[in-house]
Amino acid sequence: MMKEKMIEQTEAFVKDKLKDESSGHDWYHIYRVKKLALNIAEKEGADSFVCVMAALLHDIADEKIAGTEEEGMREVRNWLESIFVEEPYIKHILSIISSMSFKGGSGAEMESIEGKVVQDADRLDAIGAIGIGRTFAYSGAKGQLMYDPEIPVRETMTKEQYRNEKSTAINHFYEKLLKLKHGMNTPYAKKLANDRHAFLENFLEQFFEEWEDRK
Ligand code: ADP
Ligand code: NI
Numbered sequence: 001m002m003k004e005k006m007i008e009q010t011e012a013f014v015k016d017k018l019k020d021e022s023s024g025h026d027w028y029h030i031y032r033v034k035k036l037a038l039n040i041a042e043k044e045g046a047d048s049f050v051c052v053m054a055a056l057l058h059d060i061a062d063e064k065i066a067g068t069e070e071e072g073m074r075e076v077r078n079w080l081e082s083i084f085v086e087e088p089y090i091k092h093i094l095s096i097i098s099s100m101s102f103k104g105g106s107g108a109e110m111e112s113i114e115g116k117v118v119q120d121a122d123r124l125d126a127i128g129a130i131g132i133g134r135t136f137a138y139s140g141a142k143g144q145l146m147y148d149p150e151i152p153v154r155e156t157m158t159k160e161q162y163r164n165e166k167s168t169a170i171n172h173f174y175e176k177l178l179k180l181k182h183g184m185n186t187p188y189a190k191k192l193a194n195d196r197h198a199f200l201e202n203f204l205e206q207f208f209e210e211w212e213d214r215k
Contacts, residue, residue, distance in 0.1 A: 003049050006083050010056050013079060017060060025059040029125060029134070033058065036121035036192075041114070043188040050089060050114040053080075054096040055121055061097050069101060110185065120189035123180045128196030131177055132203055139169035146170060147211065173204060
């Protein structure tokens with residue numbers, strides 16, 4: 001099978017699997033990460049087939065979607081075998097996906113340039129205007145307030161705190177979003193991240209001005 005055909009079929013497979021997702025991993029997140037990954041891959045000279053396939057499949061193995069990460073990885077492998085992707089590609093794609101979903105931080109350090117590209121693309125989709133939108137959507141779905149002046153802003157939260165304490169959409173900026181630009185791997189993604197990061201800062205500044213009616 002031609003690579004373009006493999007990509008097309010994988011797109012249809014992922015779209016169908018994620019059609020009812022509401023945990024921030026909907027099809028359009030995948031659509032954006034795929035586009036970003038392709039753009040970054042071209043600028044950085046990475047293998048675009050591996051980047052696109054890993055971007056398309058990166059959330060299928062997430063525990064929120066598959067029962068367990070293992071089941072998810074098995075499902076991805078079965079899919080790739082069923083469309084006759086060659087074994088070295090399968091190994092590479094699976095290793096990227098498994099590093100991306102590595103718990104404790106947002107992913108493990110990537111070994112290959114293709115892994116770095118896809119990780120950057122996923123992180124870029126968590127900042128900028130889209131990142132803000134996703135954060136408020138996620139918070140709303142969880143029943144959190146967008147902001148609560150009585151909840152101190154925290155830059156680190158333990159798993160315990162996540163389970164037991166209230167948080168807000170705004171707090172998530174400090175826990176995660178504002179840190180993401182420092183984790184970018186590739187020069188082109190760093191450039192994109194700088195713009196998106198500046199947008200987050202402007203947003204916060206205006207948010208707090210409006211909150212206190214200081215403008
Ligand atoms: P991914 O695995 O794609 O990086 P996550 O599952 O961590 O994403 O989160 C999906 C989306 O929901 C992201 O945009 C993220 O910023 C947002 N999100 C995750 N956790 C929280 C939270 N505690 N409060 C608000 N938004 C969150
Ligand atoms: Ni993702």
